[in-house]
Structure formats: C-alpha cells, structure tokens
Amino acid sequence: MENLGNLTIAQLQQGLRSKKFSAVEIAREALRFAEAENPKTNGYLSFSPELAEVAASIVDAKIARGEEPGLLAGVPIAVKDVLSTKGVRTTCASRLLENYVPAYDATAVDRLKSAGALIIGKANCDEFAMGSSNENSAFGPVRNPVALDRVPGGSSGGSAAVVAQGTAIASLGSDTGGSIRQPASFCGVVGVTPTYGRVSRYGLVAFASSLDHVGPFARNVSDAALVLEAIAGRDELDATSAFAPVDDYQAEMRKPVAGMKIGIPKEYFEGLEAETGDKIHAGLDVLRKLGCEIKEVSLPHTPYAISCYYIICTAEASSNLARYDGVRYTARAEAATLTDMYAKTRGEFFGTECKRRIMLGTYVLSHGYYDAFYLKAQKVRTLIAGDFSNALKDVDALVAPVSPFPAFKLGEKMADPMQMYLSDIYTITGDLAGIPCMSVPCGKTAEGLPVGMQIFSGHFKESTMFRLAYAFEQAGGVA
Amino acid sequence: MQFSKEDVRKVAKLANLELTDSEVERMAHDMAEVLTHMEQLSALDTSSVQPMAQVLFEAPATASLREDVVRDRTLLGTEEALRNSALSGAGHFKVPRVIER
Numbered sequence: 372m373e374n375l376g377n378l379t380i381a382q383l384q385q386g387l388r389s390k391k392f393s394a395v396e397i398a399r400e401a402l403r404f405a406e407a408e409n410p411k412t413n414g415y416l417s418f419s420p421e422l423a424e425v426a427a428s429i430v431d432a433k434i435a436r437g438e439e440p441g442l443l444a445g446v447p448i449a450v451k452d453v454l455s456t457k458g459v460r461t462t463c464a465s466r467l468l469e470n471y472v473p474a475y476d477a478t479a480v481d482r483l484k485s486a487g488a489l490i491i492g493k494a495n496c497d498e499f500a501m502g503s504s505n506e507n508s509a510f511g512p513v514r515n516p517v518a519l520d521r522v523p524g525g526s527s528g529g530s531a532a533v534v535a536q537g538t539a540i541a542s543l544g545s546d547t548g549g550s551i552r553q554p555a556s557f558c559g560v561v562g563v564t565p566t567y568g569r570v571s572r573y574g575l576v577a578f579a580s581s582l583d584h585v586g587p588f589a590r591n592v593s594d595a596a597l598v599l600e601a602i603a604g605r606d607e608l609d610a611t612s613a614f615a616p617v618d619d620y621q622a623e624m625r626k627p628v629a630g631m632k633i634g635i636p637k638e639y640f641e642g643l644e645a646e647t648g649d650k651i652h653a654g655l656d657v658l659r660k661l662g663c664e665i666k667e668v669s670l671p672h673t674p675y676a677i678s679c680y681y682i683i684c685t686a687e688a689s690s691n692l693a694r695y696d697g698v699r700y701t702a703r704a705e706a707a708t709l710t711d712m713y714a715k716t717r718g719e720f721f722g723t724e725c726k727r728r729i730m731l732g733t734y735v736l737s738h739g740y741y742d743a744f745y746l747k748a749q750k751v752r753t754l755i756a757g758d759f760s761n762a763l764k765d766v767d768a769l770v771a772p773v774s775p776f777p778a779f780k781l782g783e784k785m786a787d788p789m790q791m792y793l794s795d796i797y798t799i800t801g802d803l804a805g806i807p808c809m810s811v812p813c814g815k816t817a818e819g820l821p822v823g824m825q826i827f828s829g830h831f832k833e834s835t836m837f838r839l840a841y842a843f844e845q846a847g848g849v850a
Numbered sequence: 851m852q853f854s855k856e857d858v859r860k861v862a863k864l865a866n867l868e869l870t871d872s873e874v875e876r877m878a879h880d881m882a883e884v885l886t887h888m889e890q891l892s893a894l895d896t897s898s899v900q901p902m903a904q905v906l907f908e909a910p911a912t913a914s915l916r917e918d919v920v921r922d923r924t925l926l927g928t929e930e931a932l933r934n935s936a937l938s939g940a941g942h943f944k945v946p947r948v949i950e951r
Binding site for chain 1 (some may be wrong): 855858862863864866867868869871873877880881883885886887888889890891892894896899900901902903904905906907908909913914916923924926931933934935936937943945946947948949
C-alpha cells in the first residue's frame with residue numbers, strides 16, 4: 372500500500388471508491404505505520420485497533436452495497452486524549468485518569484464515527500490541556516517531528532505531531548488559549564479553532580468552559596474544513612452549542628478573494644522574532660498579489676489579554692477540576708477521613724501545572740479577591756472582544772502571527788511559568804472573543820522551523836477564513 | 851505582590867489540595883510572579899463596562915429547553931456509572947467514614 376501520510380482525504384476516498392484498497396486495509400496499514408513511528412515523537416498515548424477495524428468494516432460494507440459511506444469514510448484520525456471515547460481509555464495525559472474508560476462518546480467523536488472516520492488512537496497532550504509545549508503530559512513530552520529536540524507546541528501537541536508525521540490524515544484537538552493553532556504552527560500543519568459553540572463540547576473533559584473549543588488539524592485547508600463540517604452543528608447535549616447553520620465550506624472556500632479587506636493588528640507585530648515577522652509579511656504579500664486590500668488596524672487592549680485570560684481560565688479550571696476527588700474517577704489516595712482523602716488524592720495525582728492553576732483559580736475566586744481579579748477580568752474580556760468586533764466592522768478578516776517565535780527546545784521554558792504564559796499572547800485573544808481563527812503554514816525559518824500565519828474572522832464566518840487560507844495555500848503560500 | 855507560604859497553605863486548604871513543603875515554597879514564588887503580572891488590570895478603568903459572563907448565544911433564551919423525557923444516549927446504568935469509581939459496593943460509591951457513631 373502506498374504511504375498514507377502523503378494522501379489527501381479526497382485522494383484516499385478516490386482509492387477507496389475505485390477499490391484500489393479497502394477501508395480495513397487502510398485501518399491496518401495506518402495502525403502499523405503509526406505504532407512503528409510513535410517512539411520517535413510519543414504523539415499517541417494509546418491505539419484503538421478494534422474501534423478502527425469496526426468502523427472500517429462498516430465503510431467497506433456500505434461501499435459493497437453501493438451506499439454513500441460518509442464524508443470521512445476510511446480516513447485514519449487521531450483524537451486528543453481529552454475527548455471521551457466509549458470503551459477506549461481517556462487519560463487527559465494525567466495520572467489521575469490513567470485507568471479511566473468513558474461510558475460514552477463525546478459528540479465530536481460520535482460524529483466522526485457517523486461520518487465513517489477510522490479513529491486509530493488517542494493523542495498525547497498537556498495534562499488536562501494545560502500548557503503550551505506538551506511537556507506537562509504525565510506520560511512524557513511529545514517531540515516535534517520537524518525537529519526532534521524541540522516541542523510540538525501545546526496543549527494539543529500530539530494531535531499536531533501525528534498529522535505532521537503522517538501517521539494520521541487528520542486529528543481533533545481542543546483549544547482554550549491557542550492549544551490548536553500554536554501546535555499547528557510549530558509543526559507546520561493546518562489547525563482550526565472554530566467559533567465558540569460551533570462544535571459541541573459534550574464529552575470534552577472540561578478545562579475552562581467559557582473558552583474551550585474543539586477543532587481539527589489536517590495537512591491542508593480543504594481537509595481541515597471537511598473534518599470541521601463533519602463535527603460542527605447544534606447538539607442538544609451541549610446547551611452552549613450554536614443553532615447557526617453550518618456552511619458548505621468546500622464550496623465557500625473556493626470563492627475568489629480579490630477585493631477582500633484584511634486588517635493587520637499592529638499590536639501583534641511588536642515583540643516578535645524578526646524571522647517570524649518576515650515570514651508573516653511575505654504571507655501578506657501573497658494575499659496582496661491575490662487582490663486583497665490590506666490595512667493596519669488596532670486591537671488596543673491586547674497588552675491586558677494575558678492577565679485577563681489566565682484569571683478566567685484558572686478560575687474556571689479550579690471549579691471544573693473540583694470533581695477529581697478520589698470518588699468517581701479511578702485514582703484515590705488512602706486516608707482516614709473524607710477531606711484528607713480528597714486533599715491527598717489531588718496532591719498525589721495532579722501534576723505541577725494543574726496544581727498551579729487550581730491554586731491561582733481558587734485564589735482569584737476567593738472571598739475578598741473576586742472583584743479585583745475575576746470580575747475585573749470578565750470586564751476586560753468585554754473590552755478585548757469589543758476590540759475585535761470594532762476591527763471586523765471595517766475588514767473581513769485579520770491576519771497576524773500565531774506565535775512570537777517558532778518551536779522552542781524541550782525544557783527551554785519549563786522553569787518559568789510566566790514566560791510560558793506570555794508565549795500565548797497572539798492566540799488567547801481569539802478564544803476570549805469566541806471568534807473563529809486558524810493557523811496556516813507560512814514558510815520556514817533558516818533553521819527549517821515552520822511559521823504559522825493566523826487568520827481571524829467574525830462569529831460563524833469560518834467560510835471567510837477558509838477562503839483566505841485556501842487561496843493562500845493554492846497560491847503556493849510562502850516558500 | 852507578596853505571596854507567603856502561609857497564603858499558599860490557606861488557598862491549598864480551600865482547594866482541597868495537599869502540597870509538600872517544597873511545592874509550597876515553589877508555589878509562593880510562582881503565584882507572586884503571576885499575580886503581580888495580573889495586577890496590571892487595575893490600571894484599566896472598567897467602571898462603565900459590563901462583565902462578559904457568556905460568550906455568545908444567538909437564540910431565544912428558551913431554545914435549549916426540551917421535553918422532560920429519558921434520552922437513550924445519556925442513559926447510564928448503575929454498573930456503568932460505578933465502573934470508574936475508586937471503590938464501590940452494593941450499588942454505591944464508597945468513601946471513608948464521615949459520621950461517627
């Protein structure tokens with residue numbers, strides 16, 4: 372069988388329909404390759420051969436009967452290990468959930484299955500999706516397949532790495548402050564954070580509920596859009612999921628971009644590494660040549676975003692992680708009293724970053740500090756979201772870097788949490804505003820490290836974002 | 851902003867989180883650093899700004915209501931619900947004794 376890692380979803384499905392190979396053959400070959408390659412990156416925490424074979428048999432049976440096998444029929448997909456998979460271990464990369472096996476599927480997983488996708492394994496990530504480098508996994512860091520001594524980004528580092536490595540055609544990740552876009556940019560793949568509410572979070576293990584998003588990774592814009600189309604749309608099991616209809620992204624993204632207005636937020640071009648800035652400017656030149664009109668805009672509250680974000684996300688995390696008390700979720704440390712059992716279980720099984728966020732979140736919500744920190748941050752969030760709605764009145768989309776620098780070395784930022792938090796500056800704002808945003812590959816540094824260009828558009832205007840990204844990609848992007 | 855080891859222990863108790871002595875020390879340092887950065891928000895005048903408690907929900911307030919009927923997909927039997935528990939028995943989660951008699 373040819374190398375699956377080089378195929379697009381359309382090419383794979385062409386082979387399937389012309390009976391060049393069967394879905395079961397794809398599943399077996401994908402798993403063989405993924406298991407053989409995994410020691411290089413540690414991108415997968417577990418494999419799910421039974422799940423993949425069952426799904427593949429269904430696809431093959433449908434094709435044999437002449438039925439439509441589904442949007443993602445036969446596509447090997449990895450799912451971040453914070454999304455619940457029925458009967459398949461879901462660890463959140465935490466020792467606390469090392470043996471947790473969900474009794475139900477997340478809606479996004481359920482929809483992948485309905486679309487005929489072959490879920491081959493669970494992708495490594497930062498513990499409970501908290502981190503920017505994937506070094507907070509209790510089961511070891513992920514290595515960037517582009518440069519093995521560097522981080523793949525985080526928290527969906529495994530989801531990005533396996534797609535870059537070619538061991539999955541696409542993957543699902545989650546994004547709370549940049550956890551899809553930043554690893555996508557570090558690994559040189561496409562990563563999409565859709566509008567808040569566009570994809571159901573039912574079955575996504577909650578980190579910060581007002582900021583959590585589920586979204587796809589793929590090697591090209593069309594594939595990412597296709598996966599999003601399969602998982603998007605209203606779900607009655609998630610009250611925050613949106614009623615807005617899902618566009619036909621494959622048709623929308625092929626519309627011309629000439630005449631589109633693009634804003635470049637000047638605050639996002641201060642304090643970034645020169646080489647990253649050069650690549651983004653080269654990317655803007657490509658868009659200019661395609662007929663886009665580019666003008667500078669301002670998002671004046673950007674300097675307050677890190678503080679605002681880390682108050683809100685830690686507050687919500689401290690509340691969401693309260694459920695891990697040694698009673699319902701597998702891990703328990705023995706103690707004589709109930710309260711001691713709670714405290715010992717949490718002390719023993721949570722990793723350092725989770726503890727830090729539980730502590731910060733508990734503090735900013737505690738009596739006497741709530742108004743100064745949490746309520747204040749919610750008001751600043753209104754201002755940050757307002758910056759985007761003002762800017763997007765004049766332009767169709769915003770273009771900026773994803774990260775101030777490319778993938779850094781393993782261990783480089785682990786000693787100083789504040790430095791790690793500051794690296795999220797260009798991505799957390801999109802989550803705070805709840806608007807769709809994505810990372811699209813935009814060339815490489817002299818050292819060969821990928822740079823990602825970020826595109827933001829208005830609420831539920833994923834089509835606008837895909838149109839720009841697709842045109843950019845078709846034009847050859849940046850060398 | 852200062853954050854003492856005593857402050858750390860107080861918050862850890864609120865969070866039901868046991869920390870070792872070395873964790874307390876590290877946490878005092880890290881929390882002081884992060885909270886000092888967060889204090890920058892006080893420089894912004896937000897007296898006329900509404901807090902953003904909900905991101906967006908463009909539907910009538912009652913749109914998520916439904917008929918009060920059992921949903922097959924979310925139905926969880928006792929055995930399944932207890933399968934991931936640390937300790938269970940007789941159809942219940944078991945925890946250390948709470949009431950002395």
